[in-house]
Amino acid sequence: MRRIFAVFFISLSFILSCVNVSFSANITIVHWQHHFEPRAKVVESLIKEFTQENPGIEVKFESIPYDTFFDKLVTSLSAGTGPDVFQIPVNILYQFVNQNLVLPIPSDLMPLSEIRNTFIPWTIRMSYINGKYWGFPTDVQPFMLFVNNKLLEDAGLNPAKAPKTWKELEEMARKTTKFTGDKMVQAGLNVFGNAYHYYWTFVYQNVTKSVVDPKTLKVGYNSPEGYEAWQFLADLILKYHVDDPTFLTNQDKFALGKAALDIHEAVYKGNLDMIAPNIKYNVYIPPTKTGKPSTVGTNWVYVVSSKTKNPNVAFKWASYLTSEKAEKEWVIKTGSMPSRKTLLDDVSLQKDSNMIAIFKAIKFVRPLEDLDWDPAWEIREECFQNIVLKNIDVKKAVDLSAQKEEALYSKKFQK
C-alpha cells in the first residue's frame, strides 16, 4: 500500500511540476506606441505592475518617435512582423479592420453591452465596425485653452477670468501680443506652433452639420459656418497679428514663456509640467463664437494585431491599459483623460482647477470626424498656409481644401 501511495505522490508531483512549467513558460507581448515622455513612463510602470500580477508574461515596450511611428508600424505589419499590441488614432481604425490587421475585442472578455456601459460614447463611436468593437479607447484628448497667468497679468488682464467667446479671445490675444519696433517679441496666441489645434477647434465648434460625413464622404467645412471659422483664424494672424511665422519658428512659444495663450490637447498639461515647471498657467475650455461651451476631442485606441500568437494575453494587456486602475495613472501622471465613464465623476482625480476644467470639457467634446490621419491633416495645413502665407482668399482656399479632402476619402474607400 505504501508503495502505491509513494508511486501516486511521485507521479502527481511530476505532473504538477509539468503543469507548473507550462504555466510559467514565458509569453512575450510586444507593445508599440508613439513616444510622449509622460505616457511612456506610465506604460513602463504599468508593465511592472501587470507582469507582477501575471507571472510568466513579459511585455516588450517600444516608445517610437511620432515622426517615424507610422512608417515603422505599417511596414512591419505589411511584412507580418508587427507588434502584438499597438496604438492608432481611432479615425484610421477602419482601414486596419478592412485589411484584417486587427482582431475584434472578444465578447467573453468584454461583451458589447459592457463596452458601451463602460466607455464614454464619443471615444468608442468610431471603433464600432461591422457589429464589433475593435479597440480600447485611450489617449483621450479634449482640446483646451492654456493661459500663461503672468503674461496676462503683465497685460493688465485677469488670468482667472476665462475668455468665453471668440471676440474675447481675440481681444485677449491682441492685448498680450508685444512688438519691439516691427519685430514680434511676444505672441498673443501660439498659432504657428501647431496650427491644427486652432483650425480643428474653431471648425468643429462652429460647423453644425458633419465636418466629415462617413456615408457620403463629403466634408462640411466648406459652408458659411466653416468659412466663418477659417476667417476668424485668418483674422487673428493677418488682421490682428497675434502670431508671426517668423517669430520663434518651430519652437514651443508657450512653453518658452513667449506666448500668452495656446490651444492644445489636454495632455499638454503633463508635458508642460515636465518641460516648463516654472510657468504658471490656467486651463479653460476654448472659447466659441457664441459662448456656448464646445471643443474638439481626439482619441486613440489600443488594438491587438491579427498576427499575434497570443491573442488572449494580448487582449488581457490591452484591456489592462484601459482598466480603471491604469486610467487613474494616465490621468494623474500624464494629464490624459480617462475613457471610462465612472472616472469622470471621480473627484480624487480633479485635484486642481485645471483638472476640473479638463474633466468638465470632456462633456462638451465633439469628436474628430476625419476618416484619415496625416494625409487629411496635410490638406488642411495647406489650406491654413495658403490663407496666412499666400494671402489666398479664405473661401477659395477652403473650397480647394474640401475638394482635395473629398478626393482623398473617395480614393481611400475605392474598392
Next chain:
Amino acid sequence: MRLKYNTKLILWAYIFLFPSLVSLGIVILYPILDAFYISFFRWNLLSFEKSFIGLKNYEGLFQDSIFKKALINTLYFSVISVPVTLFIALIIALMLNSLSTGIKNTLRTIYFIPVITSIVAVSFVWRWMFEPSYGPINHILGFLGIHGIGWLSDTKWALPAIMIVNIWRNIGFYMVIFLASLQMIPKEFLEAALIDGATSYKRFIYVVLPLLNPTVVFCLAISIIDALQIFTQVYVMTSGSGGIVPGGPLYSTTTIALYIYKIAFRDLEMGYATSVAFVLFLLIFIFTLIQIKFTERPFEY
C-alpha cells in the same frame, strides 16, 4: 579539355565575383526590378492585395501638382547647389595646395569635419541657426543691414536655406578629392609653363584644369546624384513636433525623394510611390549621361 590561359583567368575572376554578384542581385537588382513591377499596381501598404492598373500611376504624375513642384524643387536645388559646392571646394583645394604640409593637413581636417558629422544633428543645429527672430544668422545679417529673412518659415527662402547647409556640408568632401588630384599633377608641367612665361591664371586654365577633368567629371557625377536624392536635411529641417508638414511651407522644400517617402509611408500608396521613384531613377540616369557626354574630355600631354 584544356582551357586557354586567358579563359581560365576570366573564369577564376567570375568565381571570385560570384558571391558579391549574388548579394548584389538580392539586395539591389531584385528590389529595383520588384519596385518597377509594383509601379504598375495600385497597392495600399496596409493591404496584402495589389490590383494591376497598367500605366495609370505614371499617367497620374502628369496631373499631380505636388509632383511637379517636387520635380522643380529638386532640379532647382541640384542646379544651384552642385556648381556652387564644386566651385568653392576647388578654390579651397587650390589655396590649400599652395600651403605648407602642416597647415594644409590641419585645415583639410577642419574642412572635412562637417562630412563626418551626423547629418541629423547638423540639420537640427542649422534649423536653430536659421530661426528668424533669435537665430545667429539673422543676427549677423542684421549688422550688415539685412533684416527680415524668414528662412525656413518663408516659401522663398526655405529651399535656399537647405542649399546652404548642403553646400557647407559637402565642400570638405569634394575639396579632399580635388586636393588629392592637384597633388598628382606633375610639377614638371607647371614648371615648363612657368618657364614659357604663363601667368598663374593661364597655368590654371591651360594646365591644371584640363588635368583635373577626370576628377571634375567624377565629382560632378556623384554630387548630382547626391543632390537629386536630397532627403535627410529637408526632412529634419522642415518637420516639427507633429505639427509641421515636412517639405513645407507649402511644399516649397518638397523634393522628389521626400515626396516618395510621403506617398509611400504617409499616404500608403506604394504603387504610386514606386512610379515616382522610377522617374527619379530616369532623371539621375539622363543627368549622368548628359554630363559625361559634355564634360569628359580625354586629355594627354
